[in-house]
Amino acid sequence: MIQTFGHLVALFMILSISAFGGGKVVLPTLQHQAVDKFHWMTNQQFVDLFGISIIDGPSMMVVTLVGLKACLQYGYVIAILGALVATIAMFLPSSILVLIVGRYWDSWKTSPWHESIQRAMMPISTGLILAAAFIIARHSIHTIPTAIMGIIALCLMLFTKLNPVIMIVAAAAISWVFLR
Amino acid sequence: MPVEAPNPDATPQPVSSDTPRVSPEVSLWELVFFFGLIGLTSFGGGLTAYIRRLAVTQKGWLTDEEFFSALAIVQILPGARVVGISIYIGNHLRGLLGAALALLSIMMPPFLLVCFLGLLYFHYGENSDSKALLAGVTAVACGLMASMVFEAGQKSIRGVFDVVMIIVTFLLVRLGHMHVQYVILLLAPIAIWWHRPRPEIKGDDLNQKGSTP
Incomplete structure (x- = not known):
């Protein structure tokens, strides 16, 4: 149990300071570690948990669920503790970084390197998000109806301002009625 | 509330017009309430604009310039943008304690909700009803991605x-x-x-x- 906590902390502290461009960019590594290395869950469970996590909160709440599942074998109380440990490990290091940089910001606010870093990091984030999208697609688009729902969601996101939570709830209802 | 006691400057608050802007006094309870509400209603993202409207336009806690300066910092740092902005605002208003409370209160509602849904999933995830539900949820998640x-x-x-x-x-x-x-x-x-x-x-x-x- 202590060992699992240790793995969670070590993993998420590294991912925390690697998440340039938001939590989504660490998904490929998170999937690899949670499924292939530590065997906390199956690929299908990972993608299910990702689906559940985007219903609310900042983009990285799947971390909470990975912590929950990793410790589920020790009972519900420990599982929630695991979720808490994972969430803290994921959000604390990057938060401390915000405070530190915020303090010294004024001195390099005008530095041209700021623009350089931003332009340099964005394509890397994009490549990582692309890799994450592939992982999600492989375990969510199994059938023609799911493919159609995915494409409709993509189009709605790109061309309307519809709240994604409404889409999720609607898709859950539709697939419950038709795919049961 | 011990929060508002050690604060002698709070009473003679001059509504100054031309003096350089000083951050308004904000009680820790107000911070917790503010970020807790954002955490509670943070369904589906698009939060940066929402926070700006509430904190800059409505509350006047920071100027637009300060907000965009914070955004510029947060954008080149790792981590979720909304969380970074919240911490920055908390720190700006009430120092380290404010930052810690902002982080806690914005994370707590989604944490509890996601834990609850996760436990439901592990309890009922194997039956055919929830499998059908999740097929739709993950398909949309893929579209969002x-x-x-x-x-x-x-x-x-x-x-x-x-x-x-x-x-x-x-x-x-x-x-x-x-x-x-x-x-x-x-x-x-x-x-x-x-x-x-x-x-x-x-x-x-x-x-x-x-x-x-």
Whole structure:
């Protein structure tokens, strides 16, 4: 149990300071570690948990669920503790970084390197998000109806301002009625 | 409430017009309530604009300039943008304690909700009803992910080099199974060097060449 906590902390502290461009960019590594290395869950469970996590909160709440599942074998109380440990490990290091940089910001606010870093990091984030999208697609688009729902969601996101939570709830209802 | 006691300046609050702006006094309870509410209603993202409207326009806790300065910091740092902005505002108003409370209160509602849904999933996830539900949820999640690829790509591609970086990153992760921290350690220095600030003279040269017929 202590060992699992240790793995969670070590993993998420590294991912925390690697998440340039938001939590989504660490998904490929998170999937690899949670499924292939530590065997906390199956690929299908990972993608299910990702689906559940985007219903609310900042983009990285799947971390909470990975912590929950990793410790589920020790009972519900420990599982929630695991979720808490994972969430803290994921959000604390990057938060401390915000405070530190915020303090010294004024001195390099005008530095041209700021623009350089931003332009340099964005394509890397994009490549990582692309890799994450592939992982999600492989375990969510199994059938023609799911493919159609995915494409409709993509189009709605790109061309309307519809709240994604409404889409999720609607898709859950539709697939419950038709795919049961 | 011990929070508001050690605060002698609170009473003679002059509504100054021309003096340099001082951050308004905000009680810790108000901070907790503010960020708790945002955490509670943070369904589906798009929160940066929402926070700006509430904190800058409605509450006047910070100026627009301060807000965008914070956004600029948070954008080049790792981590979720909304969380970074919240911490910055908390720190700006009430120091370290404010930052810690902002983080706690924005995270607590989604944490509890997601834990609850997760436990439901592990309890009932195997029956056919929830499998059918989840098929729809994950399909939409995939569509959202794809839309993020488009949005990120649109923002980041401004030249051939950017496209190459996207492809190299993708291949390293997808085929090379390289972990995100090593991808960044490897590629970020190269990309930052490529986009390094060029000396001004070059720009002037180009301008002069362009202007002289």
